[in-house]
Amino acid sequence: MGKPLAAKLKRPRILRLLLAQFVVVCAVTGLGAYTGGLAVAVSALLGGGVALLPNAYFAWRAFRYQGAQHTRNIIKSFYRAEAGKFGLTVVLFTLVFVIVPPSNPAFFFGAYVATLFVHWLGPWLLQRPSHT
Incomplete structure (x- = not known):
């Protein structure tokens, strides 16, 4: 018989998850623009x-x-x-609240939570289509 085939696991489709998060960010941003302006x-x-x-950093690094x-x-x-994701989150929260404090904390945290809920x-989103 031939040599055994090595099992090859495919990488998860992380880009789909990140794209879905991006769509949520755009949607909440659009809703914010519509309801409250720039x-x-x-x-x-x-x-x-x-x-x-x-x-995105986590996906790239992990x-x-x-x-x-x-x-x-x-x-x-x-x-x-x-660790990098946690540190980057802390830095980004700090930068936002120090440099550009959100004018509407409800939309800031709403977009944050909605993006995480993805x-x-x-x-x-990560499942592969079955070929039957």
Whole structure:
């Protein structure tokens, strides 16, 4: 018989999750612009950005390695990605509240929370289409 085929796990479709978060940020920003004008839209955009940017960093950092031979690197990259995501979130919150305080905290935090809630859709967004 031939040699056994190596199992190859495909990387998760993280880009779909990030794109969904981006769509939510745009939607809440548009809602803010419609209901309260530019200042409210900026608040929503900043709130969504504080959620989206650290998640994008995590995805970039955590999924750099693939395969069983990189198990240690995968584990290290996840820990570093999570630490970096946390640090980036703290820095972004600090920058927003020091440099550009949101004019509408409800839209700022609403966009932040709505963007984070997209993770609940993760299993659905990351699944691969079945080929039957």
